[in-house]
Amino acid sequence: xxxxxxxxSVSATASGAATASDKGVGPLLRGWRERRRISxxxxxxxxxxxxxxISFIETGRSRPSxxxxxxxxxxxxxxxxxxNALLLAAGYAPYYPETPLDDPALDALRDGMERLxxxxxxxxxxxxxxxxxxxxxxxxIAMLLEGVPxxxxxxxxxxxxxxxxxxxxxxxxxxxxxxxxxxxxxxQRQLALHRSDRLRALYEEVSAYPVPRxxxxxxxxxxxPYFALPLLIEHDGRLLSFVSSxxxxxxxxxxxxxxxxxxxxxxxDAATTKYLHMVAG
Numbered sequence: 001x002x003x004x005x006x007x008x009s010v011s012a013t014a015s016g017a018a019t020a021s022d023k024g025v026g027p028l029l030r031g032w033r034e035r036r037r038i039s040x041x042x043x044x045x046x047x048x049x050x051x052x053x054i055s056f057i058e059t060g061r062s063r064p065s066x067x068x069x070x071x072x073x074x075x076x077x078x079x080x081x082x083x084n085a086l087l088l089a090a091g092y093a094p095y096y097p098e099t100p101l102d103d104p105a106l107d108a109l110r111d112g113m114e115r116l117x118x119x120x121x122x123x124x125x126x127x128x129x130x131x132x133x134x135x136x137x138x139x140x141i142a143m144l145l146e147g148v149p150x151x152x153x154x155x156x157x158x159x160x161x162x163x164x165x166x167x168x169x170x171x172x173x174x175x176x177x178x179x180x181x182x183x184x185x186x187x188q189r190q191l192a193l194h195r196s197d198r199l200r201a202l203y204e205e206v207s208a209y210p211v212p213r214x215x216x217x218x219x220x221x222x223x224x225p226y227f228a229l230p231l232l233i234e235h236d237g238r239l240l241s242f243v244s245s246x247x248x249x250x251x252x253x254x255x256x257x258x259x260x261x262x263x264x265x266x267x268x269d270a271a272t273t274k275y276l277h278m279v280a281g
Contacts, residue, residue, distance in 0.1 A: 027058070028085065069092070128159050131199050
């Protein structure tokens with residue numbers, strides 16, 4: 001049975017991004033260029049412009065056209081929400097809409113995602129938004145969450161909180177230090193790209209959760225040649241191992257869609273595969 005979260009979609013204001021900068025579009029654009037470690041000349045060549053024009057934009061001597069700004073943002077791989085922020089800072093209206101996930105216009109998208117994660121059963125799969133709120137999950141995820149306190153599931157479950165909270169899955173994760181480090185690094189990479197107050201607050205919360213001194217590391221009974229860092233988690237007295245994969249939508253034209261991610265967990269050994277099929281009946 002698919003679990004769909006009922007929480008509201010993340011708005012631009014709530015997430016802390018997509019607001020016009022008091023400094024103007026030039027410093028914002030320069031910040032993105034420096035993050036990408038691209039010179040003004042290289043960006044100009046990519047965007048069919050000139051280094052002089054890029055310099056004038058960054059110093060405020062020239063106002064870029066809407067078309068030029070979108071072209072530069074594309075070549076700098078600026079996230080969709082932040083492209084709207086660039087446009088606002090330059091005095092233009094946002095180009096990309098932000099459609100609530102429960103809007104009828106996204107019916108086909110929601111149906112497709114639910115079919116996808118349901119078809120992945122008995123293996124776990126879920127869909128999260130930009131701040132890791134779970135918007136859909138399949139029965140494989142529900143199985144792993146058995147016994148998690150109800151207060152961690154309301155009003156809308158958060159994947160990071162569920163995983164790292166001392167009353168969540170953390171005590172069951174046999175390589176907690178490694179998996180925790182992986183998740184925190186993932187959030188840090190996002191924070192480098194998204195100016196999100198909500199994501200920053202979530203990171204500060206979950207990174208502050210206490211980790212017992214005797215928290216286990218990766219100690220499988222026998223050496224296993226994993227091809228990626230596994231999630232080693234106990235369920236009903238069994239040690240299960242998974243490797244995760246995250247998928248996003250290609251060339252999204254909507255902020256909400258751009259910030260959705262589908263995470264699937266693939267069994268990392270034959271024993272886990274056999275157990276999941278047995279439990280699923």
